Amino acid sequence: MAGGKGKVVLDVLTQSLLHGISGGDSRAAKSIRRVKNGKDGLVNTFSDSRSFLEVSTGQKTYHPLAHEAKRDVSEIVAESRAVRLFWVRTHIGIAGNEHADEFARRAALTKKTAADYDRFPLSFAKRVIKAASLEEWQERYAEGSTGEVTKCFFPWMEQAYRVLKQLEITCQIAQTLTGHDGLAHYLFTLKVMDSPYCACDRANEQDILNGLRLFKT
Numbered sequence: 001m002a003g004g005k006g007k008v009v010l011d012v013l014t015q016s017l018l019h020g021i022s023g024g025d026s027r028a029a030k031s032i033r034r035v036k037n038g039k040d041g042l043v044n045t046f047s048d049s050r051s052f053l054e055v056s057t058g059q060k061t062y063h064p065l066a067h068e069a070k071r072d073v074s075e076i077v078a079e080s081r082a083v084r085l086f087w088v089r090t091h092i093g094i095a096g097n098e099h100a101d102e103f104a105r106r107a108a109l110t111k112k113t114a115a116d117y118d119r120f121p122l123s124f125a126k127r128v129i130k131a132a133s134l135e136e137w138q139e140r141y142a143e144g145s146t147g148e149v150t151k152c153f154f155p156w157m158e159q160a161y162r163v164l165k166q167l168e169i170t171c172q173i174a175q176t177l178t179g180h181d182g183l184a185h186y187l188f189t190l191k192v193m194d195s196p197y198c199a200c201d202r203a204n205e206q207d208i209l210n211g212l213r214l215f216k217t
Contacts, residue, residue, distance in 0.1 A: 043083045056085070
């Protein structure tokens with residue numbers, strides 16, 4: 001840092017150059033750990049991960065990397081030393097920054113080693129599993145041979161869930177949405193009636209969908 005005292009650690013443009021821009025949190029944490037293991041009295045640490053710096057200096061810290069960095073900073077301060085954290089914007093003409101980004105992109109595509117940090121929140125895992133389950137459920141629902149009347153009302157499972165959870169399901173609603181009603185079409189499938197057609201209109205079968213079209217007009 002020009003005009004300032006203390007050792008400078010550039011976590012974006014030096015040793016961690018090839019770890020990729022997405023690893024900003026991990027690089028910042030490693031940078032603070034290097035300061036802790038060193039002997040310098042004052043170190044200026046520059047990072048492009050603003051969110052990580054804010055979490056690391058906040059009152060509540062739940063991210064494991066940020067918690068580790070905050071603990072390291074506390075130990076540094078306890079030794080009467082200091083580490084100052086600075087946020088550096090990316091892509092603002094800093095010498096070598098574009099070149100560093102190019103190396104990072106190459107590394108992200110060609111690096112064969114394990115990720116520096118591969119953990120993720122439990123909430124993320126639950127969200128991914130739920131999305132995969134809903135996708136499979138929707139596929140089975142759409143390709144199934146049953147529930148054709150219900151699909152006319154609710155072509156998407158998520159839509160059906162949002163609507164139905166707000167309703168008090170009565171027998172009338174259930175019969176309407178499933179087509180299992182007392183109309184001729186359904187009774188004909190049960191061999192209760194001899195014809196699926198409406199007595200007043202022999203051209204159309206008497207079912208809930210035709211009934212809705214009739215009342216709509």
